[in-house]
Amino acid sequence: MDDNKGVHKISINGQDSGSLAEKGEKPGQFNTPEGIIASHDTHHIYVADRGNHRIQVLNPDLTSFLVFGSKGSGEGQFDEPWGLAIDSDEFLYVVDSKNHRIQKFTSKGEFVMEFGKTGEGTLSSPAGITISHKNQLYVTEKGTHSVAVFDTEGHFINRFGRHVSNPDYCLKCPEGIDFDCNGLLYICDYFNKRIVVY
Structure with missing residues (x-):
């Protein structure tokens, strides 16, 4: 889990088994960490260090493995990175x-592409992201109060x-989003103070 200063490693019974706070x-310090995800293959932990406008990658023991990004709008730069997802x-x-926009990187932090800045899929204040079992990206947008869907090529x-x-399924400033093992989609509908299930 993350808080406004760092990352905590919590066991399944709720005990704190390590932290960077x-x-x-x-490296290893944070300023308003926002998104977090772990790789099933390498077990590295990726953290969107929102206030520092960068991505930090941690080893399973929470030591620093890699840091990339800086504030800006160029390739590999960020302005408040938020949600994270890893594909198959x-x-x-x-x-x-x-x-x-959404930026796509290799597991080593190498820039691949960006999308969401033009056309029908233009994003407005995106926040959360998750990947379906069909390898499609679902992105919550606070600016349009909706969820945009892309393939992994953008x-x-x-x-x-x-x-x-x-109207029960109308969203207002959605943020967090994820699928369960049965393919149901859960969305944190922030301003409506609820979870919506699709």
Whole structure:
């Protein structure tokens, strides 16, 4: 889990088995960490260090493995990175929130591509991201109160959540998002103070 200063490693019974909780700009220090995800293959832990505008990669024992990114709008730069996802080929997707885009990287932090800045799939204040069993990316957008869907090459597929026939499924500033093992999609509907299940 993360908090406003660092990362905590919690056992399944709730015991803290390690933490990095020092605020700062050095490797292993954080400033408002936001997104976190672990690789099933390498077991590295990726953290969106939002206030430092970078991604930190930790070893399972929480020692620093890799840090990449800086503030800006160029390739591999960030303006408040938020959600993170890893696909079946170990590519990392970073929600670059204030640059209104998704950036794709190798597991070593090498820039691959960006998407979400133009066309039908133009993003507005994206926040959360997850990957379906079909390898499709689902991105929550606070600016459009919806979820945008892309393939892993950045091609836009569709958008839902703002204008739906059932008002119970209308979203307002959605943030966190994830699938369960049965394929159900759970969305943190922030301003409506609820979880919506699709």
